[in-house]
Each structure stands twice: as C-alpha cells, then as structure tokens.
Amino acid sequence: MSKVYVHGNNITSSLGLNSQENFSMLVSNTSGIRYHNTGDIYGEIPLSKIDKDKFENRTRHEKIPDDFSFFEKTMLWSAKDSISQSNIDVSSDKTIFIISSTKGNIEFLGAEHQNQDFRLWHSARKISSYFNNPNTPVVVSNACISGVLTINTAALLLREGVYKNAVVIGADVISEFIIAGFMSFHSLSSNPCRPFDKNRDGLTLGEAAGSIVLSSLHKSEFEILGGASSNDANHISGPSRTGEGLYLAIESAIKNSGITPKHINFVSAHGTATLYNDEMEALALHRNKLEEVSTNSFKGYWGHTLGAAGVIETIATLKSMENNYMIRSLGFDENGVSRNLNILDENQKQEINFALKTAAGFGGANAAIILKNAAL
Numbered sequence: 001m002s003k004v005y006v007h008g009n010n011i012t013s014s015l016g017l018n019s020q021e022n023f024s025m026l027v028s029n030t031s032g033i034r035y036h037n038t039g040d041i042y043g044e045i046p047l048s049k050i051d052k053d054k055f056e057n058r059t060r061h062e063k064i065p066d067d068f069s070f071f072e073k074t075m076l077w078s079a080k081d082s083i084s085q086s087n088i089d090v091s092s093d094k095t096i097f098i099i100s101s102t103k104g105n106i107e108f109l110g111a112e113h114q115n116q117d118f119r120l121w122h123s124a125r126k127i128s129s130y131f132n133n134p135n136t137p138v139v140v141s142n143a144c145i146s147g148v149l150t151i152n153t154a155a156l157l158l159r160e161g162v163y164k165n166a167v168v169i170g171a172d173v174i175s176e177f178i179i180a181g182f183m184s185f186h187s188l189s190s191n192p193c194r195p196f197d198k199n200r201d202g203l204t205l206g207e208a209a210g211s212i213v214l215s216s217l218h219k220s221e222f223e224i225l226g227g228a229s230s231n232d233a234n235h236i237s238g239p240s241r242t243g244e245g246l247y248l249a250i251e252s253a254i255k256n257s258g259i260t261p262k263h264i265n266f267v268s269a270h271g272t273a274t275l276y277n278d279e280m281e282a283l284a285l286h287r288n289k290l291e292e293v294s295t296n297s298f299k300g301y302w303g304h305t306l307g308a309a310g311v312i313e314t315i316a317t318l319k320s321m322e323n324n325y326m327i328r329s330l331g332f333d334e335n336g337v338s339r340n341l342n343i344l345d346e347n348q349k350q351e352i353n354f355a356l357k358t359a360a361g362f363g364g365a366n367a368a369i370i371l372k373n374a375a376l
Contacts, residue, residue: 001159001160001161002158002159002160002161002216003159003216003219003223003374004154004155004158004159004214004215004216004223004224005214005215005216005218005219005220005221005222005223005224005374006212006213006214006220006221006222006223006224006318007085007086007087007088007213007214007215007218007220008081008082008083008084008085008086008211008212008213009082009085009210009211009212009213009315009318010077010078010079010081010082010209010210010211010315011023011078011208011209011210011312011315011316012050012055012074012077012078012208012209012210013032013048013050013206013207013208013209013210013302013305013308013312014032014033014034014048014049014050014051014206014207014208014302015030015032015301015302017054017055017058017077018081019315019319020319022312022316023316023319023323025301026298026301026316026319026327027325027327027347029327029328029330029347030301031048031192031300031301031330032048032049032206032301032302032303033046033047033048033192033193033204033206033300033301033302033303034046034047034048034049035047036049038176038179041180042179042183045179045188045190046189046190046191046192046193046204046303047174047204047205047206047207047303048204048205048206048207048208048301048302048303048305049174049206049207050074050173050207050208052070055073055074055077058077059073059077062076062077062080064076064077065126065130067126068126069105069108069116069123070173071101071104071105071123071171071172071173072105072123072126072127074171074173074208074209075099075123075127075169075171075209075211076127076130077209078169078171078209078210078211079097079127079131079167079169079211081211082167082211082212082213083131083167083213085213086165086213086215087218088165088167088213088215088217089165090131090132090133090165090167091131091132091133091134092133092164092165093134093135094163094164094165095133095135095163095164095165095166095167096133096135096137096138096154096157096162096163096165096166096167097124097127097128097131097133097135097137097138097166097167097169098137098138098139098140098150098153098154098166098167098168098169099120099123099124099127099137099138099139099140099150099169099170099171100139100140100141100146100147100149100150100168100169100170100171100307100308100310100311101120101123101139101141101146101170101171101172101306101307101308102141102143102144102146102172102306102307103172103175103177103178103306103307104118104119104120104123104141104172105117105118105123106118106175106177106178107175107176107177109177120139120141121137121139124137124138124139125137127169131167135163138153140153141307142361142363142365143361143362143363143365144270144272144304144306144307144309144310144359144360144361144362144365145229145310145359145360145361145365145366145367146170146306146307146310146361147170147210147307147308147309147310147311147312147313147314147359148227148229148310148314148357148358148359148367148368148369149229149310149359149365149367150168150170150310150311151168151212151214151224151227151310151311151314151369152227152228152229152367152369154166154168154214155214155224155227155369156227158214158215158216159216161216164215164216164217165213165214165215165216165217166213166214166215167211167212167213167214168211168212168213168214168311169209169210169211169311170209170210170211170307170308170309170310170311170312171208171209171210171307171308172207172208172305172306172307172308173207174205174206174207178205178306179205182203182205185237186202187202187203187274188202188203188204188205189201189202189203189204189273190202192204192300192303192331193272193273193299193300193303193304193331194273194300194331194332194333195269195271195272195273195278195297195299195300195329195331195332195343196269196271196273196278196282196297196329196332196335196336196337196341196343197273197331197332197333197334197335197336198333198334198335198336199333199334199336200273200274200275200278200331200336201273201275202273202274203272203273203274203299203303203304204273204299204303204304205303205304205306206299206302206303206304206305207305207308208302208305208308208309208312209308210308210311210312210314210315211311212311212314212315219374220374221322221373221374221375222318222321222322222371222372222373222374223371223372223373223374224369224370224371224372225257225258225259225354225370225371225372226253226254226256226257226258226369226370227253227256227367227368227369227370228248228249228250228251228252228253228256228367228368229249229365229366229367229368230245230246230248230249230252230365230366230367231245231363231364231365231366232244232245232246232248232364232366233245233364234364235364236362236363237362237363238276239276239277239280239360239364240280240364241276241279241280242280242283243279243280243281243282243283243284243287244284245360245364245365245366246280246281246284246358246360246366246368247283247284247287247288248366249358249366249367249368250284250285250288250290250356250358250368251288252368253356253368253369253370254288254356254370256370257354257370257372259354259370261288261289261290261293262289263353263354264290264293264354264355264356264370265293265294265350265351265352265353265354265355266293266294266295266317266320266321266326266350266352266354266355266356267285267290267293267294267295267296267355267356267357267358268295268296268297268298268313268314268316268317268320268355268356268357268358269281269285269295269296269297269358270297270309270358270359270360271296271297271298271299271329272297272299272304272360273297273299273300273331277360278336278337279337279338280360281337281358281360282337282338282339282341283338283339284358285339285341285358286339286341290356291339291340291341291342292342293342293356294326294342294344294348294350295329295341295342295343295344296326296327296328296329296343296344297329297332298312298313298316298327300329300330300331300332301327301330309359310357310359310367313357314357314369314371317355317357317371318371320352320355321352321353321355321371321373324349324350324351324352325347325348325349325350326344326347326348326349326350326352327344327347328344328345328346328347328348329343329344329345332344332345333345352373353372353373353376354370354371354372354373355370355371356368356369356370356371357369357371
C-alpha cells in the first residue's frame with residue numbers, strides 16, 4: 001500500500017487566517033474565545049468566532065464568487081492556501097476533495113433564505129467545481145468526529161490507490177440554530193471551557209475552517225500513519241461511561257500503524273470540557289496505557305469547532321511536531337478526571353516523532369489517527 005504524506009495545510013479561525021498565525025498564538029497561550037452578545041434569548045456567552053471584517057479584507061483580492069456563503073468562503077480560502085503550498089494538480093481525476101462539516105449552511109433553513117441551498121453536498125460541489133475537479137466530492141458528516149474521520153477516509157483512499165491526492169476541508173460556523181441545540185443539552189459553559197479540569201462545567205462553541213492536502217506521490221516531512229473509527233452504541237448524545245468505543249478506536253489506530261503505545265510522544269485529545277466526555281476519554285487513554293504521555297486539548301484556544309475541530313487540531317499537532325513544541329492545555333489547573341493523565345499545564349519543548357489525535361461525538365462515534373515524523 002502507498003504511504004500518505006502531508007503537503008500543505010491551513011487553519012482559519014479566531015486566532016488567524018493561516019496555520020502559522022494560529023500556531024504563534026497557541027505558543028503564546030492566547031485564546032480566541034471572547035464573550036459575545038447573542039441577544040435576548042441567550043445573552044452574553046463565550047464563543048470563538050472568526051473576525052468577519054478581517055476575513056473580508058484579507059480575502060477580497062481572491063475573487064471569491066458572490067454566491068458563496070460565509071461558510072463556503074472560509075472553506076475556499078482555506079483550501080486555496082493549502083493547495084498553494086503543494087504541487088498537486090487539483091483538476092486531475094486522481095485528486096479527490098473530501099469535506100467535513102456537521103451543520104454547513106444550517107442558517108439557510110429559515111424562511112428568509114428559502115432560495116438558498118443549504119445541503120452539504122451542494123457546498124462541496126461548489127468548492128470542487130471552483131478548482132475544476134472532475135470527481136464527485138465526498139462529504140463526511142458524522143458529528144464531532146467528522147474532521148478526524150475525513151482525514152482517515154482520505155488516507156485510506158490514497159493508500160489503496162483509488163486516488164493519488166486529496167484535499168481535506170473541515171468547516172463549521174456558529175449560528176443561532178447551533179447555539180440552541182447545545183443549549184438544549186445543557187452542555188455549554190457560561191465561562192471559557194476548561195478541558196480535564198476539576199472545575200470544568202461544559203464546552204465552548206467555536207467556528208473555523210481547516211484544510212490539509214495529502215498525497216501519495218511525493219514524500220514530505222510528515223506521514224498519516226494509520227487510523228480507526230468505532231461506535232460504542234451507547235446513547236444518542238452521551239458517550240460510553242467506560243470509554244469502550246474510544247478505547248477500541250485508539251487501540252485499532254495504534255495496531256493499524258504498526259507501532260505500540262510506547263512509541264507515542266504526544267496526544268491531542270478531543271477534550272471538550274464536558275463532564276462525561278473528558279472522563280470517558282481519560283479512561284480510554286488509561287486503558288491504552290497512554291496515561292503518562294504528554295496530553296493536551298486545543299479546545300481552550302478555539303472552542304469546539306465541530307466539523308472543523310479534527311482538522312485544525314490535527315494541523316496544530318503537526319505544527320507541534322514540526323517545532324518539537326507541545327502547547328499547554330489552556331484552562332487546566334487541577335485534575336478533574338478519575339485517571340491521572342499527563343495533561344500539559346505549561347508549554348514544553350520535546351521531540352515528537354509519533355502523535356495521536358482523538359475525537360468523539362454524538363451517537364457514540366469515535367475516531368483516532370496516528371501521525372509520524374517521516375524522517376524516521
């Protein structure tokens with residue numbers, strides 16, 4: 001089977017409009033979470049939002065079509081930046097576009113947008129058509145594991161030789177619909193989230209777009225080594241209390257990669273800061289003998305960016321590997337889970353040759369991916 005390498009990436013978020021801007025803010029432990037007034041119903045709540053004025057000013061020279069929504073514009077901008085860092089032929093039938101999102105243009109469901117097409121496949125087709133790609137794009141929408149699952153799907157297609165290149169894009173933007181949905185679950189915190197901390201009381205929502213160009217044609221600095229997904233079939237929204245599904249996804253990802261838990265130097269956890277997610281993730285990591293591995297959650301910087309989360313957090317992990325620099329888990333002060341994980345409470349300089357990225361989502365969905373320094 002072919003090996004799969006990373007050849008370009010972009011993060012567009014509250015912390016910046018490219019990966020380097022974002023990573024610089026992570027290194028300085030700067031959060032993009034701010035309090036935003038959402039009106040009479042929800043009042044002022046912490047959110048991580050892209051600065052639309054800054055985004056429009058930076059992208060006005062890109063000649064983005066007028067019929068692209070803000071959601072679609074962020075995906076296009078991110079993809080163009082990633083593609084510009086690679087030498088792949090995006091118009092080739094050997095290149096596939098794979099889109100990750102949980103809600104897409106969900107705000108178009110309102111009567112005032114009745115002429116707007118909110119379907120995810122429609123947005124995906126607009127993106128791939130912009131680049132004159134002949135293939136039908138793939139859409140992955142599987143709750144909050146969508147981003148990691150999309151990277152795993154792309155890597156599998158390239159390993160099997162179905163395609164030679166893949167442009168992976170993950171994106172979601174905040175809308176009243178999304179806020180209302182998480183409010184109905186009583187899962188939002190009134191303060192910026194605190195993953196794995198004793199005083200955590202819920203997640204913070206964020207919006208972002210991220211993209212990664214993968215290729216099996218040319219070697220690069222980093223390889224997508226292996227991955228896996230599972231479903232614990234526990235509850236429509238709540239995870240398995242034993243972490244069974246995520247435990248199996250991590251175990252399979254490690255085995256599929258041909259390594260052991262001892263090889264892993266860093267874990268980028270899902271870490272939403274909800275009571276049940278963080279606890280089950282701690283159990284899953286402990287059961288896989290990873291409790292002593294340096295671990296963080298990037299949610300304290302970007303919030304939970306839904307379909308973009310797995311993509312942008314994978315990129316942040318790759319940037320950490322590139323710089324041999326691990327970022328502290330913002331909001332963490334005191335262990336609040338039943339297992340003593342090695343949660344980073346300060347930035348740390350350390351060589352990272354193998355990293356694990358995890359994800360968990362509604363419906364009991366779980367995913368894991370292993371990243372490798374290709375120089376090894």
